[in-house]
Amino acid sequence: MLWWLSIANAGSSFAPVQATQIAADWDNLYKFLLAASFISCVILLGGMVYFVTKYRRKTDKDKTAYISHNSFLEFLWSFIPLVIFLGVFAWGWSIYHNMRNMPKDALEVHVYGKQWDWTFEYKSGKKAYSSNNEPLVVPVGKPVRLIMTSSDVIHSFFVPSFRIKQDVVPGRYTNLWFQAEKMGEFHIFCTEYCGFSHSAMLGKIKVVSVEDYEKWIAETDASQLSGVELGAKLYNQKGCVACHSLDGSPKVGPTFKGLFSKAENLEDGSTVNVDENYLRESVVNPNVKIVKGFPKGVMPAFQGQVSEEELTGIIEFIKGQK
Numbered sequence: 001m002l003w004w005l006s007i008a009n010a011g012s013s014f015a016p017v018q019a020t021q022i023a024a025d026w027d028n029l030y031k032f033l034l035a036a037s038f039i040s041c042v043i044l045l046g047g048m049v050y051f052v053t054k055y056r057r058k059t060d061k062d063k064t065a066y067i068s069h070n071s072f073l074e075f076l077w078s079f080i081p082l083v084i085f086l087g088v089f090a091w092g093w094s095i096y097h098n099m100r101n102m103p104k105d106a107l108e109v110h111v112y113g114k115q116w117d118w119t120f121e122y123k124s125g126k127k128a129y130s131s132n133n134e135p136l137v138v139p140v141g142k143p144v145r146l147i148m149t150s151s152d153v154i155h156s157f158f159v160p161s162f163r164i165k166q167d168v169v170p171g172r173y174t175n176l177w178f179q180a181e182k183m184g185e186f187h188i189f190c191t192e193y194c195g196f197s198h199s200a201m202l203g204k205i206k207v208v209s210v211e212d213y214e215k216w217i218a219e220t221d222a223s224q225l226s227g228v229e230l231g232a233k234l235y236n237q238k239g240c241v242a243c244h245s246l247d248g249s250p251k252v253g254p255t256f257k258g259l260f261s262k263a264e265n266l267e268d269g270s271t272v273n274v275d276e277n278y279l280r281e282s283v284v285n286p287n288v289k290i291v292k293g294f295p296k297g298v299m300p301a302f303q304g305q306v307s308e309e310e311l312t313g314i315i316e317f318i319k320g321q322k
Ligand code: HEC
Pocket: 234, 235, 238, 239, 240, 241, 242, 243, 244, 252, 253, 254, 255, 259, 264, 279, 282, 283, 286, 287, 289, 290, 291, 294, 295, 296, 297, 298, 299, 300, 302, 314
């Protein structure tokens, strides 16, 4: 193998360590593209130099025969690249599909980006702040899903060793998932220019054994409400309880029982898959999508009435109503 084909696996200035399977897949595709480009370049430039020397004008009387075209050759140099490009497309598509297809059983962590910190919030309510040098701690060999949002401008969450990157946008959730196969610490960068200290918006992912992760998460401060507990408190305090039941019976609004991940029928005849973004919109802006059989304009909009952490709590609470 050429030196640059093997160097990436170890981690170098050429490419960081491969800490996930996706990173290895990604690198293989990238190496193929580099090798294919290199070989094409040699064929093209080599051919050019060869023909320039071979058919150069040696005497004044030299005359090259007139050649118009060669259909078979032209077919080959169109068809072979077409097959290669379609192959690259299929290869890239399958890696992208793995990257974006969120596993259902993943450990979920909420991520808030803000100028200039990444806050990680676990189900238990435990939080870690990158601006305090606290890492995102995750177990090795387990799928992890990040549910991310921003409380100010657009940031972007990038983990070079995992080869994953996703914009973190105010007003909505974006997702990333990964399964770390190597223990150790890996860098997080913000890759969307977000103001004065953008370059210092750094973080770390610390991949530990499953036992160490369990020990670490068990150390959650007992006075800290979990997301579900916070959501239950808000369900009563904010008055959702008056219009939404938890036992399956409709009140003024639909019940929360079995709501998450079902296909909801809307007034306009369409259906929507109930995910975190749908729940978020239903709370902050309830009149955008009206549930079939329920009145419009009855539910108050909670835009500006709940913080990002509170919204997370409400969503976790609704997700828990199976
Ligand atoms: C005054 C009654 C009322 C209150 C209070 C209320 N809602 Fe609603 N809610 C409704 C109605 C009516 C609908 C159905 C119409 C629609 O889709 O907007 C609804 C729809 C929803 C939906 C979409 C449900 C589905 O089946 O797709 C969610 C989620 C929701 N509300 C959450 C909340 C939360 C959380 C609170 C408290 C912070 C709350 N609501 C407070 C009346 C209310």
